[in-house]
Every structure is written in C-alpha cells, then in structure tokens.
Amino acid sequence: MAEEEDEQSPEREWASGTTLHGPAKVVDGPNLVVRLLWLALFLVSLGIATYLITMSFIDFFSWGTVTDVKLEFTDQLEFPAVTICNFNKFEKDLLCMDQRAVEYLRPLIGNDAICETDNSTSPTPGPTYYPMSLAGITAYTGFQMDRYALKECTWRGETCTWQNFTHVFGEYGNCYVFNQKTSGTPLQQIIPGQGNGLHMVLDVHEAFYTENPATGGSSDVGVKVHIHPQGEPAKMDIQGIPIGPGSHAYIGISQVTYQNEVPPWGLCEDLDLEYYDTYTLTGCLMECMAHWVESECGCTALELPGNLSYCEPQLIVDCVLGVKDQITTGVLACNCPTPCRIQTFDYFVSYAGWPNHIVEVYLGEENNVDMEYMQSNWASIDVFYEELNFEQITQKKAMTPGDLLSGLGGQLGLFVGASVITIMEFVEYLLKRLTYCCRKKKKNKVSASTAQVWTADKVDPLALQKVNMLQETKMYKE
Template sequence: MAEDSHSKSSEEKTVKCHLHDRYLKEFLDDNTIGGINHIFRGRSKVRRLLWALIFIGSIVACITLISISFQTFLEKPTASTITVITQDDEGVSFPSVTICNLNLERNESDMVADTGYLLMNHIFNPDENFHLTGLNSSFLLNSCNAISDSFPASFRNTTLWNSQHPQETLDKLIHFCGFVSGINSAVIPCKDAFKPVLTSAGICYTFNGSNNRIHSTGVRYGLKLILNIQQEERPSFNGKSGVKLIVHDGRDIARPNLYGIDVAPAHAVDVGVRRKASKDETNEADCIDSKELPFFSEYRYSQFACRQNAIVENLATSCDCSIHPDRPSSGPYSSTPHCTFDKGCCVLEQYQTFNPELACPLPCYFPYYEHTASYSSFPNGRYLNYLVEETNMSVDYIKDNFLSINVFVDDLQLTTTITKYTFGVAELLGEIGGQMGLFLGISIISIVEVVVLFLDELKRLFCTKKMREKMQDIENAIELPEIEGTDVEEDIDNKV
C-alpha cells in the first residue's frame, strides 16, 4: 500500500510539470527561435536551467547592443563623399565673370553724378569708404532729408540706377575682350556680352559664361580682358584702385562684398577655375531645394540671392520703389517704380536697419567655382608700346589705369561633395536584425510566430462561443489546397 501511494504522489508531481496549452504546444513544435525547445523540452532539469540562463543572457546582450544601435541612429552621424563627373566632348559651360570698378563714377561738375556717387557708396560700402573719416550711414541719414529737399525736382526724379550711366561706363572700362573656346577656335569679340548688374558693391558688369562652352583647358583659352579703370574720372575715395573680379555660376548672383579677386592697375592676373558643387542629403542644416524669389527668378536659389531678394522686396514695400534694374513681370511688384533720389533717404534707412538673415536657409545643392590666381606686372615691352600707339595715351597713364585679366578652365570635370547620413533607417534595421539573429536566431518569421501565439491566446481567453462560430464560418468559406500529412508520409515510405 505504501508503495502504491508513493507512486501515486510521484505521478501527480509529474503531471504538474506538463503544459496543456494547445497554442503554446503548437508554438513550441513549429517556432524558429533558437533555444526555446531546449528550455521546455530538455533531457534534464539541469540542461533546461542552463538553456534558460543562456537564453536570458542572450536577450540581455541583444537588448544592450540594440540600444547602442538606437543611440547611434539618434546621433545622426554624417559623412561626406566626393564624386567626380567627366564631361563629354561637347565641353562645359564657361563660368560667369563679373567685374566691379572699386570706385563709382564721380564728377564734381555734375551734381547728379556726384551726389549719386556719394549715396551709392553709403548704401553699398559704408564701412569701406567712411570709417577713416568717422562718417557713417547714420550721419548721412540725419541730414539726408534736408539735403534732398534742397535739390530741384528734376534731380530728385532721377533714378539711382541711371545716374551712374552704366552702358557708357562699360564702354570706357573694357578696352578689349576676347573669348577662345578651344583648339583652332577663333577669337570671339565679347565686349557686348557684358551687361550691367546691380550688386552688393554697386553697379558691376557680368559676362554670362553659360552662353559659351569651353572645350580646352589652359591659359591659352577662355576669357581675356584688358581694362581701363579711368582713375581721373573715378578717383579713389578710400585709397584703393583697380577692379574686383568675381567668378561664379551663371545662375548665381555675383558676391563682390563676400569674395573675389582684387586686381590693381599695372598688373595681370591669370585665374584658373574648377567646377565644384556641394549637396546636402541630411536634415541637419534645414536646407531647401528652392524658394520663390520674385526679383531674382532667373537665378538658382542660394542664401545670398534670397537675402538680396528680401532686401529689394523690403524696399518695394517700405519705400514703394525698386532699386533692382529688373522688376517681376507679374505679381505685386510688377508696377513698382525704380528708386529715385527722392526715395534715397528711405532706401538708405532700410539698408541700415533691415536684416534678412533669418529668412534665408541654406540650399541643399549649390554649384560654385574654385579658383587659383597668379599675378604679374602689366603692360611691358612691345605690348606697352602697342597700347601707347593705339590709345594715344602716355606710358604713365597706361600704367596707372590699365590691367589685364585672363580667366580659363583648368579642369573639365565636376567635383561634387555629397553629405549624407552614414547610419540611417536601413542600417538600423540591419543592425537590429543582425543582433537578434546572432544572439537569438530570431527573424521576421520568428516575430510573426510570437504575434500569432499572442493572438491565439487572446482568442482563447476572450472570444465568446458566438464569435468562435463566426470565425469558423469564415474558415469554412475559404478554400485552399491541402496536403494530408499522413498521405505524404506514406508516399515517402513507399518510395524509400
């Protein structure tokens, strides 16, 4: 009797260790998670306990490494890559070249030209021209209205743009302009290709290189300029003389107050340029691809173009005039008149107080030109004698006023620097999948199996009899081909 009771109690203990959940049993039979079967169906309790500890340790290690991957993802690491594109035989677009005489026209016998010179310098170059004398925009602004009211109506109605006589000044500034596109190409006169533009340094002149293609590299090809800065008509106001040279993309605004090359008279400069571009594929800089610029619609979006457009829009709104030579063909500014001297005080005040920095984010793609420059004296020898004979000017005048500029392409390739994330969503998912596969043998199928087990348990706990009957009706309505497991096994046995 004692033996029977002892065997009975041991059987009861054994029964308590069995799993009766049908869904969990099916999960253990079919799941692909490594180690689960060893925990619940191991040969001994010690083995099952060891497998449980190994499984828990793997989970901890997996979660730790996944958290590190998440932290790396949230830090958004970036890297820059450089791509080089070689152009075809058709050549590449030549860069735009803008030249600015460092001094605006001044004529003391002409009140319009002389006052226009002073006002334009105050608007565009206040620190450059007046820091030595102690004068500044505030001083001129305080006396501007009184000065303006004393001028006759014919003067007050003269525009700031036309007072500088840009086309006439251009004809005097450019003594020679020639463009050579490649080997065996003829020299194309290009003086008429320069157009006056209003920049942050006043009125300058731009050669739009995008209308010309260059096929050869080297100093023999490209744009050749000989300039006469006319210091007698344009005396230096701040001790400087010469021109500012800016090489830029054809759809970008010249930026003489930000960068450029100063070329003094009696000098020649050879400027070799290479095409570059920067592209940001991240969200860190909050860059944008484009933005409507009513006054600069023909230009590619850039921070500088955006700021200049904001300034002109502010003048159109605050002073009811446009200082930009071109107005939009449609929209609220299409009929805005050009700024006259009567509006000069308002223009000066807005330039002094308006700050467009915050309204202009960086562009995501920005092409530009990198340049190198070498200098030499100019003119000398036979060419100096040639200029003396051609212009009927003295050697001293030519040395004081003439300079030479040669812009050429030294590489036909486009180099683009691309900034992108090095650890994005795809990399994060790859890290997570790798860690889960390494430590737990888990894949997407394994996760689906766990989800199915969870849904089955919810169905068992919460589904009513009526709901189960509806689910069974849906199950019966679906027809799929089936393969009976016993038949398959019999076929295999027969073949064996």
C-alpha cells in the same frame, strides 16, 4: 491519456514550434540541468541582441551624417558666369556734361569740386537726354563696357567684344556679366590652362573717377571680378576679386559642388524665390534686403530686385543705407536656409607686372597711349580652369532606414535566430492566448456531455448525435 494532454498550453505550443532559437530546448530538454543551461544561454543572447538593437536605434535617431568627397574628371566643363564692376560708379567726363545730374547725385557723391576742369579732362557742360533718374544717370554716366574700355577680349583664343557682356546694376553701378544665363547652350572649356578660357584687357579710366571716400565712396582703383554659377546673382560689395591697373591677374578656378541633406539629418531647404529661378543663398539674401528696403523706405534699391520705383539719392542716404546696416547686424532678420545644392568656384589668383615694352608698341600705339597711362589705367585678366575636373562633396545619412533594418535583422538572426516568420509566429501565439479560455470552456462542456451520455443506463441517440456534432465542430475550428 489524460484529458489535459489532449491540448497543450499556448506557451508550450509556441516554445516547442517557434523558429526562434532556444525556447524549444528550454521546454523539451531531457532534464532540469539541460533546460537551465539552455535558458541561461538564451537569456544572455537575448540580452546582447537587445543591447545592440538599442544602440542601433540611438545611432539612427541621432541623425548623424558622413561626408563623401569625390573628384571626377571630364572632357569639358561648363564655364561659369564672370561679373566685372569698376570701383568707380560715375565717370566724371560723362557726368559733368549735365549739371543737373551732378546736383541730383550730390547726396551720394558729395564732391563740390567734381566738375572742375583739370589737365586730365575737359568736360563740356550741356543738356543731355537720358532720364534724370538714378537708373538713367547710372546707365549713361557709369562705367561703359565698350570698345574704349574693353581693349582686348578673347574666349578660347577667339575674339569676343563688348556685345558678349550683359549689363546689370550692382553696388558699383554698371556691371557686366560674361556668359550670363540665357536660353542658349552655356560655354564650355575643353582644354585646361591659361589661354583656353576668358582673356580681357580693360581700361578703368582712372582720371574720370568721382569716388569720394569721405562720403562712403571707394578709395580703390581698378575692377572687381566675381566668378559664380549661371543664374546666381553677384553681390559685389562682399564678393569678388579686386584687380588694380598695371597688373596681369591669372585666376585659376576649380568647380566644387556641395550636396546637403534635408532635416533632420541636415539643415538644407530650397525656398521658392520671386525674382530668381534657382534658389541660392545670395539670391535669397538679395530678395530679403529688397523686401526690407521696400517695406521700410517705400522704394527699390538700384542693385536689388523689386517692383517699386528706384530710390532717390537722398532717400538712399536717409533710409536705405540704415536698413542695410540693420540687416548686417541682425536687427532685421533674413530667413535664408542653406541650399540643398551649392555650386561654388574655388580660385587661385597670381599676379604679374604688366605691361612690358612690347605691349606698349602693339597696343599703346594702336590706342595712342604711352606706358605710363597703361600702367595707371589698364589691367589684364585671365580666367580659366586649371584642370578639367570637379569636386563633389556630398553629405550623406550615417544610417538610413534600410541600414537600420539590416542591422536589426543581422543582430536578431545572429543571436536568437529571429526573422519576420518569427514575428508572425508570435502574433499567432497571442491570438491563441486570447482565445485559449474560450476554447477550454467549450472542451470541458463537450467532455461533460460525453460522460453523461455514456454513463446512462440507456444510450440516448439524440444526445450522442449532439455530442458528435460538437466534436466535429471543434475539430473543424482547430
């Protein structure tokens, strides 16, 4: 046989032995026509596979997402926190007990006739002993969640009191949170429907209102109720359900959880907050506002977290309100990305006229008030889960790296029969291709030496031994 047939070229060797479908038929076909048919079929299959693979990469790097909605039922649900604020920041009967407090708050309330005696109240001027600061005055003269304001309270049919509420400062002064996050076990609702959650009857003390709409005060009467997750602060000026006196509000709630993807698929990011354990959009916004107020005004707003002393009333008017307006309009920016996990409570509110004459008998006589007073001052509120289920909305990657690899493997396997083994075969071919020239030169050198030995008149034993050693070395390397 010719020496050229002793060793095939790397290309022919790879084509004949690869697990890739087609190349072996192209090089080993019985005639030219068959080889051309197989070549055409292989190229068409390879083109389709290339197109599908390209589309898979385009889909993957478009970072698309899909939304999965799931409704799950349970035996019990964790009850949310319920924050309650009165629209009135300062109660006239308490505020007017000390004229110094009235003068101190003059920039905020701006009502010169606030302490004039009328038929509804009889203030008794005199010195008080609470701190003459915005926090001290607000805590003492603001809305009090005591037995005079909380006329009735039950949780799952059992009596609760003002001691079950936690005091916080908010945009409306004194606010109170039921089921505030503590180290204990959160309250659970085990039966759906009205009467199995929180029930309250509140006296808003309408006669003691000091709010003046002309100076930015509220013109409403009643309370604001906000339902939110535990650990998330309430921003009551933009959140909450307003409830007026003389009505019974039924607030049916349902829990919704959103799970968002991180970049580049989504936009969510959980930042570390300074004053709150859990990252929430409201908490981030409040910390951002606190930062700008402290930076621009040199003090901490009463309703915001912070470490500086509370802002004085005049400074609130001159600086704090302007800073908040700049944040609202976007002049001062806040970097508050979407949280990766958001828990909210959808609610449906229905109202009924309240009270009826029977309530006047058993509550009115007990508190020494008549129907007219109850309709002008009292509000009944029920907060409850309508059903013991929760909705989970999850943003998912439209194509994960695993999906991409599965698609690539399926397309290559279907059209050209390629696999990981095929890739290793191609790597082996490249190595042989790179070393082919060197091996060919060695072979030519050995062939020339052999011819020289056997064509001589006399065989040289040393030369023959050298040729044999070269051939053995070649066989060992191969």
